[in-house]
Amino acid sequence: MSKTQNAIISSVRTVMGWVPAQWLPGGTPDPLIERRAAIGRQASRLDGPLKVAGEARFAAEVAMDRLCYAALVHSPVTRGRITRLDTGAAETAPGVILVMTHRTMPRIGTLPLIGITDLSAVGNSSIPIMLDAEIRYNGQVVAAVVAETQEQADHAASLIEIDYAIDAARTRFQDARPDARTPASLLMDKNHVSIGNAERELKRAPHRVDNMYRTPAQNHNAIELHAVTAAWEGDSLVLHDATQMIAPSAAALAKLFGLKREQVRVLSPFVGGGFGGKGLWDHQIVAIAAARLAGRPLRLMLSREGVYRMIGGRSPSEQRVAIGADAEGRFTALLHTGYSVMPPYGACPEPYTLGTRALYGARSFEIMQRHLDLDIVPNTFMRAPGEAIGSFAVESAIDELAHAMGVDPIALRLRNLPERHPISGAPFSQHALGQAYAEGAKRFGWDRRHAEPGTVREGEWRIGMGCATGSFPYARMPGANVRITLRGDGTAVIACSAQEMGMGTATVQAQHAADRLGLPLEAISVELGDSALPAAPMAGGSSQTASIAGAIAAAATKLAGELLRLAGNDSPIAGLRAGEVQLVEEGIASIADPTRRESYRSILARAAREAIAVTAAGSAPLEFLKFAMHSSSAIFCELRVSAVTGEVRVDRLLGSFDCGTILNPKTAASQFRGGMIMGLGLALMEETLFDERSGRIMNPSLADYHIPAHLDVPEIDVIWTGIPDPRSPLGARGIGEIGITGVAAAVANAVFNATGKRIRDLPITLDKLL
């Protein structure tokens, strides 16, 4: 996140600008964009039968002989140090095997923080884990009790006595502002963008808005608790973990515990929801160390309160958005600045201004984020980090400007859609937000909206409509490897360490492989979730599908070469090169003359091979350094606000998406809806409440932190343009995170349309509407 990084990335982008597009990945569009059979089908999830029967095994569900259980003790103070530690009563409690504190914790290093230069750096916190007496945040783990049963461990944990010397702690967002830091970069982008003189343009503009927007801290709240089952086998470690970073975790743990990479195996075939929260945190390290000391396999499942207290969530933010527009509504100034929390020992900069750089053109820009340092569990990536809350501020501001100018908010947005990326000037690979708006508005019945707020009533209910743009960048990760095993019976196995957290990874990649290899869907099986398989990157940044797809495509090309070699001189395909053939109809055929073909079965039988296996990595993902690659969406909301209680009920929600090829309409619609529902939570109810005096979370339970329940969720309509992106594998861009973006603003804009009240402070709870 340094100036050096800015310089390197900027020069790579410059060079990419000179490189002809056809030399880059996607230079020739993926042939499967035009040739799809299994892709695009409404296939049901391959893991469906296991999941509905309760037979999918999650991390805390692996049976083991001599398994013992751990319970954790959390610090109730925010800043200070342990001065007295009495573990005597706990150690002699029934069933207790050992108590581990900073006195007995094996000496290990600290985790390198998640970064873009080292893919095995996946730490969310660089604070030493139970290695000293220092307390850095409220909830920090200070002791672990290991016992024969969970009940015994839980009870013994309550017997540990600890005294603390308490130091002054930084716990107030507002008090930290004078010491705010200005980072040089945000993930891969420069932090500060200044084009023209935006403040001057804003003052001169005939139309302008200039407001502050606030969003609270939030937690992922995957229903599966963070859990790990750790077993040492000699000097090798087997870890059944609930994680969205299987191979990177295995690499990081090997380094941390001084092991060889092949001595650590992380298994995570199913994850009960991740959303950014299921990374590498303190609990895995503590469990591994305690299992080592106990000399037995050990299970640790965090309590729900424990998840809130030691797994960070989304940072709160305070954002200024100002827009100036000329008489025609063209933006002359776009300013987006603000504050969020990022302690120096954390990894996530909550990049809420990144979306703003790509969406609208303007004559001048001023964009910059500042980080506040609080003594707090380090915040991390949560579904659409940045865009989810940044889009709330910007898309609310545009609605405010449209209202002030007396123009339709969709028309105002379309008037400012850029031809090229507004900051870098890079061409878009594919971009049809205008079409998404047109189709969404028609289907939703936007023309029935009354522009004047507060004019539609039904009894006590005020009714309103709102819309907003959502966006999320495309990403494909380097280092994605896949093994294809083609068997003599005409079936194939796709294997890599990728993660399945409900996105439908296995299902969609099976569909992909079927088309890529020219096999029926039933002939494909997919193995995931094991670091012993070829390494895949973490599931993050909506990048997994494109990353794995790129690797399968590369492996298929390698397979074609291997088959040609194996087929030899007696085959109808003899003499052809890899670039001259395609894999179709259960065999390999000349592209120029499809009658020259031989089936896989025939090639393998003649070579007396039961199977052939190839492993390949996807090409370097240079396409998104040359092109501006973004998914976007138009979100529409209709809701009611009670004039009596201030209660908001969302009646209709529609998402119109422009995300490239949709690989499986059934699972894709679920991804979109899932994101949009989390967006309803963001808009209306979700908030992690910190007691600013003590730094302790006040609502660490699903009873007090509200997420949308069935009655809060209307039927959600989802449509898409389906226009393939010519630069990406399969023409697809990620869809895991875009669903949440834009929803909070669409809801806030609908609330304004219903009531005339502009809420700039999430969540929009009823007290703010009375």
Place this chain on the structure above:
Amino acid sequence: MAIRINGSDVAVPDDARVSLLDLLREGLHLTGTKVGCNQGACGACTVLIDGQRVLSCLTLAAQADGRSVTTIEGLGSGSDLHPLQVAFIEHDGFQCGYCTPGQICAAAAMLREVEAGIPSYVTADLAAERLTLSREEVRERMSGNLCRCGAHNGIVEAILRVAAEHAA
């Protein structure tokens, strides 16, 4: 002292602190019943006791003594799936699959509650002879089972479909 679990008798554990949830998961390896909060807020641990939906995390194993417990494993498995299990797959009523067993167990009991004429917060006509299972009724009656992936629409659709087939 015994608990009948999916048709087999199981001894009540010696440790009185053991919840029904922990007996199922840790004692019997019936891990289809999930743990999401251990405090009755999420519904992931829903099982049926004598046909009624119960949060197994808030039920001590000893309280189930002499009663009949059905977990997701007892509802259907392999090629013999319960109609709700089939409908959840067809309507994509889950993503990660973690809240799913609880949703399905709750739905099975909920449909019987409706048949028995038990009204809900959104029931408009409390005097009606027969309850009509509207979308709104399903949403209200299933609100004790949280889903974070956002499969709500598919879950409701799957339940309505099974209810309609049952009525037909």
